Structure formats: C-alpha cells, structure tokens
C-alpha cells in the first residue's frame with residue numbers, strides 16, 4: 001500500500017472503522033478500568049496486518065504512507081485511545097531505525113515488530129526533563145568494540161512489555177547524541193514500577209534503568225553522533241500520528257455528544273433542540289473539522305518536504321490536542337451529571353485527551369517551534 005488516491009483512503013478508513021467498532025470498542029471500558037493491555041485490539045490489529053502498516057513491504061509491513069497511518073489512528077482512537085497508542089508506539093519508535101539503521105539491525109528488530117512478534121519503546125525523557133532533550137544525561141561510552149550505557153529514562157510507553165528500547169544517549173558535548181538499540185534481556189536493564197495514570201490506562205508506562213548496559217557497536221542506529229537529528233526528523237513524522245490520536249478522541253466525544261443530546265429529554269423535548277446546546281455542538285464540530293483539515297494539510301506538507309514542514313507538524317499536534325481537550329470537556333458537560341460517571345465513554349475520553357497535550361513535546365514546546373518558524377529566528 002503506497003500513497004493512495006482519495007477513494008482508496010476512504011475505503012481504508014471504512015475498513016479500519018469497521019474493525020474499530022466491531023473488535024476494539026467493545027473492550028475499551030474494560031481496558032481502562034483494569035489498566036490492562038488491549039489484548040483483543042492487538043489481536044485484531046495483528047490479523048489485519050495493521051501493526052506492520054507503516055513499515056516497508058520488504059521489511060514485512062504494508063508500506064502505508066503517513067496519511068494512511070493518520071487515518072488508521074484517528075479511527076482507532078475514536079473508540080479507544082489506549083489501543084491507538086499500543087498500535088502506533090512501535091511505528092514511531094522504529095522510524096529512525098528504518099531510515100538510518102543497518103540491514104542487520106533492521107532484520108533483527110523491524111521485521112519481527114512489523115510481523116507483530118516483538119514490541120518496541122522510545123526512550124528519550126529522563127527524570128530531570130522531557131522538554132529539554134538537549135539536556136539528556138544518559139551516557140553512551142565507547143569501550144573497545146562495545147558501548148556502555150548508563151542512565152534512567154522516565155515515562156516510557158511500552159516499558160516492560162517491549163522487547164526493544166531505542167535509547168537516546170549522549171556521545172559527546174552539546175547536542176551530540178546517538179540512538180542505541182537495547183534489549184530487555186541485556187544485563188543491566190531494569191524497570192521502575194508501572195505508573196498509575198489519569199488516562200490511556202491500558203498502555204504501560206515506567207522508568208527504564210540502564211546500569212552499565214554493554215552492547216555491541218552493531219546496535220547503534222546509523223551514526224552515533226547524529227542521533228539528535230534523527231530524533232528531530234522522527235518527531236516531525238510522529239507528531240501528526242499523535243495529532244490523529246487526539247483528533248480521533250475528539251471525534252469520538254462529538255459522536256457521543258450528538259447521540260446523547262438527541263436522546264436526552266428535558267422540558268419535554270430532546271436537549272439537542274435547545275439553542276445553547278446546538279451552539280456547543282456546532283463549536284465542537286468546527287474545532288474537529290478545522291483540526292482534521294490542518295492535520296491532513298500538515299501530512300501533505302511533510303510528504304513534500306519534512307524539514308520545511310516541521311512547524312506544521314507542531315501546528316497540527318497543538319491544534320488537534322487542544323481540540324481534543326476542549327471537545328471532550330464539552331461532551332462531558334452535554335451529558336450533565338451522567339458525563340461525570342464512568343458509565344459513559346466521554347468520562348474516559350476526557351481523561352485520555354489530556355496526554356495528547358503533553359507527550360511528543362508539550363504544547364508549550366510546540367508553540368516555541370511554531371513561533372520560531374513564523375518569526376524566522
């Protein structure tokens with residue numbers, strides 16, 4: 001599946017939506033309540049080869065372009081954000097490896113992940129900071145033919161579940177970093193306790209601790225001095241995917257609000273008849289549709305020139321995630337007291353929406369990137 005025409009994208013969307021409604025949605029409340037991996041969703045993704053969606057066909061994937069990834073995640077997140085995160089994390093983690101990794105490393109890691117036999121995690125953030133990635137202190141030191149890694153990575157999605165950990169570690173002064181492939185079973189790797197989170201509760205998050213982890217030179221992704229550049233390019237591709245997660249959550253909340261306001265009666269009529277409610281629904285739709293338009297525009301720009309489009313990835317991520325927070329909050333409001341209960345999905349959606357304003361670079365950091373682009377400084 002390469003770049004598709006409009007009809008093919010819509011056909012693909014219909015297929016993913018059907019899968020999401022039939023196989024993902026029935027389990028989303030349970031996944032949230034039990035804070036457990038979305039095993040039913042993962043099986044459905046495996047059966048439909050969605051886990052391999054973005055990976056090149058020669059690596060066992062489908063070769064789906066960024067637009068296909070965005071459509072897929074939007075449709076899954078519409079019914080279950082945890083399932084969307086569990087699907088796309090390995091995609092975005094392995095982007096630098098697919099682009100810059102050696103054939104040997106790609107065969108060892110990308111093939112099994114694309115075939116849904118292994119799982120990957122991205123280790124950037126540290127206890128002292130996630131926004132200032134140039135301040136990362138985890139070190140990789142060359143010793144003979146090996147590299148020795150020391151440091152702690154915080155808030156790592158898929159930690160404990162993942163087999164492979166792509167670690168950003170300092171190899172020199174200032175912005176000199178490498179990306180290193182660390183396996184869960186490498187001596188010196190351990191994990192912190194699983195974090196108890198507000199949302200995306202079925203997705204495991206924990207510290208990854210590296211204590212004199214010694215790995216061969218063949219585990220370096222590309223050039224050990226260019227990891228920061230690889231990561232920056234990777235983020236330009238991953239931010240639209242997180243934006244799609246946010247957009248999906250917002251669309252799901254709007255759908256729930258439409259359904260509820262047409263059913264709920266007050267003062268002898270459905271609350272959807274009241275002008276103030278109609279205004280809220282209209283504002284939610286304006287936010288969702290304009291976010292979708294911006295996201296798809298950003299994807300087209302990234303396809304054309306990823307370096308120039310960096311700020312547009314940030315605009316899409318910021319707009320879609322702010323929309324998700326606003327629309328889910330309004331959806332809870334439109335459900336009245338019932339919106340505050342776990343019985344209705346909007347309560348979960350509002351909690352799930354929040355993370356999209358925080359990870360893959362907070363929205364304050366996105367605004368810094370956007371302002372730099374606009375001011376050209």
Ligand SMILES: Cc1cc2nc3c(=O)[nH]c(=O)nc-3n(C[C@H](O)[C@H](O)[C@H](O)COP(=O)(O)OP(=O)(O)OC[C@H]3O[C@@H](n4cnc5c(N)ncnc54)[C@H](O)[C@@H]3O)c2cc1C
Nearest residue numbers: 122123124125129130131155156157358359360361362364
């Ligand atoms: C559930 C979850 C999953 C995650 N998954 C991963 C993962 O898989 N891999 C990974 O590496 N990381 C992951 N993260 C980490 C995430 O990317 C960071 O939490 C995020 O980048 C923010 O970093 P921080 O938490 O250290 O906040 P800080 O950087 O300490 O920021 C605190 C506040 O200050 C603001 N701020 C910071 N600097 C500036 C500035 N210059 N100007 C204005 N405001 C500023 C921030 O926007 C924020 O509001 C995850 C986090 C969570 C909660």
